[in-house]
Amino acid sequence: MSVYDTLKSLNIELPPVSVPAAAYVPFVQTGNLVFLSGHIAKKDGKVWAGQLGKNTSTAEGQQAARAVAIDLMGTLHAAVGDLNRIKRIVKVMSLVNSTGDFTEQHLVTNGCSELLGQVFGPQVGAHARSAFGVAQIPMGACVEIELIAEIG
Numbered sequence: 001m002s003v004y005d006t007l008k009s010l011n012i013e014l015p016p017v018s019v020p021a022a023a024y025v026p027f028v029q030t031g032n033l034v035f036l037s038g039h040i041a042k043k044d045g046k047v048w049a050g051q052l053g054k055n056t057s058t059a060e061g062q063q064a065a066r067a068v069a070i071d072l073m074g075t076l077h078a079a080v081g082d083l084n085r086i087k088r089i090v091k092v093m094s095l096v097n098s099t100g101d102f103t104e105q106h107l108v109t110n111g112c113s114e115l116l117g118q119v120f121g122p123q124v125g126a127h128a129r130s131a132f133g134v135a136q137i138p139m140g141a142c143v144e145i146e147l148i149a150e151i152g
Contacts, residue, residue: 003083006119007073014074021138027079033090034079034149039071040141049140052133053102056142061096061104065111068145072112073119080151087152089116089127095144098133105131112145 007014017026018039027036041048041064048064050056056064077083094109096102109131117125137144 003086003119010118012070012073012119014077015071017075017078018071026075029079029151032087032151034076034151036072036075036079036147036149038093038095038144038146039068039075040137040139041065041068041143042071043067047139047141048143050142051097051099052104052108052142053099058104058107061108061142062111064143065094065108065145066115068143069112069115072145072147073116076147076149080149083120085151086120086124086149088150089120089125089147090150091128091148092116092130093146094129094131095134095137096131097135097137097140097142100133102133105133108143109145 020026024037027034048067052061073083092112094112096105096108098105109129113129119125
């Protein structure tokens, strides 16, 4: 099954590449690797602000991370032209805006990881990962995620 068929079956429409908010580009390709800049969580087209452990639940954080995964796939599509060319999602790094005593950053990040696995399948979508709790993310976003993919 095509990646696009899977996206359609999940009622996911890929967004266009977001305009960078500072002095960087959305993606860089070197060799057969594509590095995607961090994408912040958005809800209804606006920054999904919040802090895990204070005013955002783990379940809400998972939904935010899932929304980031959709944005990342939109950027990845723009970078490579066809998501079926992706040989492997290599690495995901997640920053979770959280209080000092919040310890479920890994569960929040599952919102992204699980969707990537569902869309790309276990051979392509399984990836290395880091999930960090941070004191703040630009514009108060609750989650920011970056991704590295290999093109086949």
